[in-house]
Structures are given as C-alpha cells and as structure tokens.
Amino acid sequence: MNAIDYAVTVDNRPARSTTLEKCEIGRVGNPAAGAANARLNVASAADLMGLKDYVISENKAVVRNDPVVLALLRKSLNRTQYKLYAAQRAYVATNFIRLVDKGAGLAREAGDEELAAALQANLNDEIGMAADGNRYDALDHRQWKATYLRAIGIKADVKGFPLLSETRAHVNAFLEMEATGTMLSIAGTILSLENIIPLEYRAAVSSRDHLFPGIFCLSEKDDAESRSRKELARQYLNDHIVHDAKSHFPQLLQALVKYEGDPVAMREIRAGIDLVNTFRKQFYQGLGAAMQLAQRDMEYYTYGA
Numbered sequence: 001m002n003a004i005d006y007a008v009t010v011d012n013r014p015a016r017s018t019t020l021e022k023c024e025i026g027r028v029g030n031p032a033a034g035a036a037n038a039r040l041n042v043a044s045a046a047d048l049m050g051l052k053d054y055v056i057s058e059n060k061a062v063v064r065n066d067p068v069v070l071a072l073l074r075k076s077l078n079r080t081q082y083k084l085y086a087a088q089r090a091y092v093a094t095n096f097i098r099l100v101d102k103g104a105g106l107a108r109e110a111g112d113e114e115l116a117a118a119l120q121a122n123l124n125d126e127i128g129m130a131a132d133g134n135r136y137d138a139l140d141h142r143q144w145k146a147t148y149l150r151a152i153g154i155k156a157d158v159k160g161f162p163l164l165s166e167t168r169a170h171v172n173a174f175l176e177m178e179a180t181g182t183m184l185s186i187a188g189t190i191l192s193l194e195n196i197i198p199l200e201y202r203a204a205v206s207s208r209d210h211l212f213p214g215i216f217c218l219s220e221k222d223d224a225e226s227r228s229r230k231e232l233a234r235q236y237l238n239d240h241i242v243h244d245a246k247s248h249f250p251q252l253l254q255a256l257v258k259y260e261g262d263p264v265a266m267r268e269i270r271a272g273i274d275l276v277n278t279f280r281k282q283f284y285q286g287l288g289a290a291m292q293l294a295q296r297d298m299e300y301y302t303y304g305a
C-alpha cells in the first residue's frame, strides 16, 4: 500500500481586488491567487511538519475553502445573513475562558511553567485583568462582544436561543474537550483558535463595515460621541485580529515548540488543532445551508434581532 495518501484541494477562483477600503483595518491575503493549492493530509506528512506550519496550513485550508468565509470577505451577504453568522458565531466557543483556565491549571500541575504563563496571560486578557492585577469591564472581551452584537440588534445574553445543529455540535465538542482534554490537546485547540480567529474576523470585518457603515465606519463627520460609540462597536472584531495574531498565537506557539521532537506530544497537540478545524468546517457548512432559508426562518436563528 502506498504510504502516502494525497488529499488535494485545488482553488481556481479569480484573484480578488486588493484595494484597501476605508473601513478595513488591514488587507486580507489573496485567498486564491489562481494558484493550485495542493497539500499532503496524512499523518506521515504532519509528522514531518513543524507545529507552526501545521497549524497555519490546516487553519487556512478551512477559511480559504469555505463559501461562507469567502462571502464574508467578498461582501456578498445581506444583513440578515450577516446577523445569522454573527449570532451563531458568538456561541461556538462559549466555554473558551474555562478551556484556557483548565489548560493553564493542567500546565501548572505538569510543571510546564512556560505554557502555564502563556495560557494565563491569554486568560487575563480575556477577562480584562490588567497588569495592576485588577479587572476592568472596559478590557473584558465578553463586554466587547456584547457591545458588538448589541450594535447590530443581537441580544447576546438571551438564554435558550436556537442554535443550528452544526453550531450545537461545535459547542458540544468544546465542552467535551474541556471535560476530557489533556494539557497538550487543550493547548493545541487554543493555539488553533488564536490563529484562525484573525483569519475569520478579517473576513467578518469586511462584510460588517460594508453592511453597517453607519454603525462601524469612522467618518470625519462623526462627533466625539458617535466616534466613541463606533470605536466600542468595532473593538471586539478589530482588536482580536490584532491581539490574537500578535500576542496570543506567538506566545502560545513559543511555549509549545519545545514539544516538536516528541511525536506522542505532537499527536496530542495536533488532535487539539484538528478539533477546531473539523468543527469550524461543519459550523460554516451549517451556516451556508441556513443562509439559503427564507428571511423569517433565518431571523429565527439570530435570537433577538
């Protein structure tokens, strides 16, 4: 039997415009560039790949091949479809903070101080804990998220709102990881998230600003009050693009590269990375199907919109 099994994805979409729009905070990499994108998708190839290359290539494979992420990037959704995305996306990893906390605790128990410190720093950011040891609402990512969702008419704190089955599956997979995951599989999941989130949110920001310019786009005509209202509404997505890519991902990667020489440890980390990609892929497929529903049926899944 052939030891190497090839899974090839070919992307022939035309190159997108690279023009920077006023409201975009950064240019999104060309998802296709017309080039064939072939990748080896087997354990033996993964074993040879460094951790950074593995997580980046696997995350990219999800976002670059997904029609919903591409539609977000290309601004081809309507407002109801965007709200459906935002509402469901808000719930895929509701236990994220607990997952980071669990990972940090397991790392402390195992004596991996470097990993514990990286996860603790991530956790402190999430809960708005500043360097002075105090927690501030204005720094709490959950507050940023609620403000963003409220700005487009979504009630983030509604209990029992309807989830698409793929969103529910993602939620459950993360709860399962929290309950049974090992230190390295949990760390792999968080590493994967910190890298995929900026890719996802760049696409989201593109549609957000296109569809709701009056809420999110800064203008010279804004008075001080509307400017600060817009800045608060923008903060959740915009800040995550920057801090996940510039802080959380590199810090966690730095703490995990020491496991590269250990194939057993690497398999655990990769299992954590793969969990994100498997369930994100399903999540976006579920969204894509739901976005074809009639307006009022879509609205049902935006709870409170």
Ligand SMILES: [Fe+2]
Binding pocket: 125, 126, 141, 240
């Ligand atoms: Fe965050």
Ligand SMILES: [Fe+2]
Binding pocket: 122, 194, 243, 244, 248
């Ligand atoms: Fe983060």
